[in-house]
Amino acid sequence: MSIDIDPLSDAAGLTVTDHIENTQFEVYTDRSVEPVATPEDAHYFPVDASVTVETGTIEIPRVAVVETRSGDGTLLTRGDSYAMPAGTYHVGINPVPTKLYVTFASPFSVSTTERTTRIELDAPAEVTLGFRSLHQVPAGTIQTPTDPESLMDAVSLLGSALQTTSPERSFPTLRGHPPLIEPDDELRVPDRVEPLDSGVQIVVPPEYRYLYPVVSLAYYFAADVVPGDAPRIEGDGWIHSLEPEFERRTAEALRQAFHFDCLARTEGFYPVDLHERETTDIALDWGRLYDLPLAERLGEYLAVPFERVEPELPQWTLTTDVRPDPENVEMIPFIAGELSIVRSPETVTPxxxxxxxxxxxxxxxxxxxxxxxxxxxxxxxxxxxxxxxxxxxxxxxxxxxxxxxxxxxxxxxxxxxxxxxxxxxxxxxxxxxxxxxxxxxxxxxxxxxxxxxxxxxxxxxxxxxxxxxxxxxxxxxxxxxxxxxxxxxxxxxxxxxxxxxxxxxxxxxxxxxxxxxxxxxxxxxxxxxxxxxxxxxxxxxxxxxxxxxxxxxxxxxxxxxxxxxxxxxxxxxxxxxxxxxxxxxxxxxxxxxxxxxxxxxxxxxxDGGTTVCHSRSGSAVVVDLKNHDSDGWGFSVNIYPNGPYGLGSLTTPNIDSARSNYYVPAQACASGVKKDELTDFLNLEVLPIFLDGELGWSDEISID
CATH class of the missing domain: 3.40.50.1460 (Rossmann fold)
Structure with missing residues (x-):
């Protein structure tokens, strides 16, 4: 089993160890507990391990958002301070080093302090806790000839890893790792790698310099990649040209579609108030778009000129240059899985x-x-x-x-x-x-x-x-x-x-x-x-x-x-x-x-994505402070994707002046932040702070 759940030796609660991600965290209870293994299907979402304990409280040593669903999975509310009446509930807590779901039948309340999140039941009861590793592995390896036209068949299967074609695939946990690719004399596809029929087609000339830059698009759109003269994306009744400046246009299509998916998904299972949706000045019917098939939805996304979208977009995280050579084909699944912008330079400056x-x-x-x-x-x-x-x-x-x-x-x-x-x-x-x-x-x-x-x-x-x-x-x-x-x-x-x-x-x-x-x-x-x-x-x-x-x-x-x-x-x-x-x-x-x-x-x-451990907040966070005056501080926080908290993760800065939901990568800004509010934020976690442009640390700097 990849996850071990053991009683704490020096406190009341559990130690949860994820051997795949090499993470460990503690869940506290109001009494000593002996976990009893229970079926994984007790939870609304899939889990890797599940135990039942008797307790009146569940507490974790971090500030988190608690999401509550009814017994049939309907989302009721989410936040860090609320109370619910009697009922049967499926509760999710995020972020934690593994996915954490809690199931019980009881009235309860949610509260947070500067460092903890606490779920308190009206009376002790049986509580079932489920944990799922955030680790993702490919379903198999596609063997393929490496000439560009043959390789298109393999690239067309990258999207088989997607767990949905709805806008929710913008969440990293619903994308899945693309199948691996390995050179061979003929195409061989494992049984577990099943193509998704998204209705999207990407047409490019059969050359590496055109094929490599579309691999992230092929994955995210679950698109068929086929040979043709003029680079373009096609759906039922629409065509989006990828010319002129092919690589730039390809990157723009990825960024625009991903951004709009993050806005549209607020109409689905996660109807949160999203900062990026509140600030958009593009009048689209997000509810209607959410219900459309992927190809129709994508056509309407790309019909919006990129120039109108660009000012709203966060800085993308990663660009990968892939030389247009056949020996680089095995890197394709990893590059696509990171949703990297891809360029394929034919020449390079020594x-x-x-x-x-x-x-x-x-x-x-x-x-x-x-x-x-x-x-x-x-x-x-x-x-x-x-x-x-x-x-x-x-x-x-x-x-x-x-x-x-x-x-x-x-x-x-x-x-x-x-x-x-x-x-x-x-x-x-x-x-x-x-x-x-x-x-x-x-x-x-x-x-x-x-x-x-x-x-x-x-x-x-x-x-x-x-x-x-x-x-x-x-x-x-x-x-x-x-x-x-x-x-x-x-x-x-x-x-x-x-x-x-x-x-x-x-x-x-x-x-x-x-x-x-x-x-x-x-x-x-x-x-x-x-x-x-x-x-x-x-x-x-x-x-x-x-x-x-x-x-x-x-x-x-x-x-x-x-x-x-x-x-x-x-x-x-x-x-x-x-x-x-x-x-x-x-x-x-x-x-x-x-x-x-x-x-x-x-x-x-x-692997530049290597981490030693997970951050307390999940993502990588860098704070900039400047212009301290009588009105307060100028504050901005850059939140980067990191490990399992990849592109599209939801995040909420724990500072009232910028306390909104954002999708990662994000930059949250505020002005006039008062000393007490800023001090409370900096005490939550040791963070790198650029104070008037110079690097310091939240446990060392003085903001007097």
Missing amino acids: ATGNEGGGVGFFRGARAEPAPLGPEEFVRGAADTEPTRGADASAERGAVPADADFVRPEPVDTVEHAWVGAGVPLDANKATLDAYHRRLEVGSVEQSRISVLVVCNDEQMREEGEVADLYGLRDMVQFDIEVRHDLTREEMRETLQSDVDFLHYIGHVDDRGMQCTDEYLDLTAEDLDVGVSAFLLNACQSYQQGEALIHRGSRGGIVTLSDVANSPATQLGRIIARLMNSGFNLRTALHVAKRELITGHQYIVVG
Whole structure:
């Protein structure tokens, strides 16, 4: 079983451990309980595990929204403070690390404090709790020839994973992971992969540069992809051209349709007051649109000029560049599953190692590297005298001479991934083996999160203090270890261990990681790697980090050039806090780059969606505060999709000035926020805060 439910040893309640997602949380009761396994069909929604206990209260240590349905599933109300009369109820609580459903027959009330959500029954009764892992796996693998026209048949089956063709598929839990794709001599489709007849057709020329950019559309629209001359989307009686500027028009169709689905779904099972619907100035009959078949609904969506919709749209999260080569076909399901905007560049601009004094310093028009202080040194090889001062980058090359660096075109999204040959500047180098590890399911020995900090240089001990930043959570149990001056054999054993996150501080060069006796080359064929995710905070660690991905890791952050010690230390501390707060690798590095120009010396390798743990609120949250005056603070909060809380999740900022329902990704803004209200919000969770443009943390900054 993927979920274990056990009585708490030191309090009244239950510990819920999801072995697939590596999460654990606690549910409190008003008395000691002994859970009794009960049938999963006791719940309105599907669950993986179900138990019954006798209690008068159910409490979780986070602020959540409680959704109440009647015995037949009709939605009655949702919120964080209300009371219900006698009856039989199906109650859902969100967000929590797994889906949590509660069934009982009793009057009850819902209340919240700054840190808890509580359901209180009028009298103790039998309460059945159901839990469903947020993990999603493909239904099977499609085998297919890889020429573009043959591949269209496989891409046409991506939408088979959708659990509905209604607007509710904009919820991440109702989309499902697309089936995998594997090259073969002929098309073979597993029995469990059954096409959906959505009535939508995508017509593109049979070329990779046209096929790759429509894979997210094919998945989300459950569309048939067929060959033709003029790129277009077709339904019964309507045609939407994807020309001119094919890739731009494709991205616009995805963003527009997804946005309108999020508005229309408020007419269905989740009739919430949605901020984006309240602020839209487009007069559409959402109730009628909700009831239409997908193809008819999509035709009416796309009939609205994109220019009218664009000002309302949130910043999309991810763009993926996929080189138009047949060896990239196996990445298609993962890219589509993330609803990424896709480009397929036929040509790419090379970037040389001596450009701008080091590839890691590119940022806008800046042409020179950040100068080093007189006592600064770079994290180069430690068997030479550490280079100090402004001439450091001149004495050591910024990148290996044979590195094939490429400069992708800029993107308008928060995150950027690259699939294909070359080392991309300012983009996640995504790899197939890393994405496959996202799907691996197996039992775990423990439910605690293990973090290992390794510092192999005495001059860098200051960054080793990041160990204090991991584990600052009240809902996640961490095992944190700090080790210094490891030998080659000790480092080999460390990399083989089952560690969730490795934070390495030291020296790396083309010989590998420097240890106290000699170097450990991570590209060696006999190296076994058990570490799940990592930060290699050392000079030019790309090659060694990529080797970790190929040998067993899922994702990591590496450097493309020499890094000066002080900014590297600062970046290491930022990444530590963000990973501890539940951010994924890509979003964590995005936030770090806002604070540090030297953050552009780093990229993500492997699966950029990798997290160490889930955030308290589910999504990744970044707050901006500015213009403090007599009227109060200017406040905005950016909410990014993260892990199971993907595109389309509902979210509600717990601050009265911006307390509306939003869909993720979202930006909630308010002005004139008073000190007491802001203090209450910042006390809910440790969050990154940009105060007048400078990064701080909600548990450290003063807003007096």
